[in-house]
Amino acid sequence: MCAHNAVRSPMAEAMAKHFFGRSIYVQSAGARRGEVDPFALAVLEEIGIDAHKHRPKSVQELEEWEGLNFDLIISLSPEAHHKALDLTRTLAAEVEYWPTPDPTLTQGSREQVLDAYRGVRDGLMRRIKDRLKT
Helix, strand or coil: CECCCCCHHHHHHHHHHHHHHHHCCCCCCECCCCCCCHHHHHHHHCCCCCCCCCCCCEHHHHHHHHCCCCCEEEECCHHHHHHHHHHCCCCCCEEEECCCCCHHHCCCCHHHHHHHHHHHHHHHHHHHHHHHCC
16 A cells, blocks of 8 residues: 555566465555556566556555455555555454555656666565565
């Protein structure tokens, strides 16, 4: 879970599904719904992951569509972490906070921006592989 389900959480969802397939159930959502971020899609493509079918959704939309049946909620932004903790009032889910920088705040050349997104992608990939290994 992140702020808008446009960069960090969709990247994490796509990588978790890529590395673990159907051995775990993964869905991402945002505290609020944003717009698909082309830089996030581009840096995932660099490592052979296609996330073009991702459509940002809020936690509320996810709950309405399929319920919130999760054992673990990983929050990647302060706003998402507060939302996740709020959800535990009615859900028996473990919450972990992985503070993850927002690469959309990066200014500079296209390559500098892409490097920021790559840094987020690579950091999330390490944590996902360590935490979710089956």
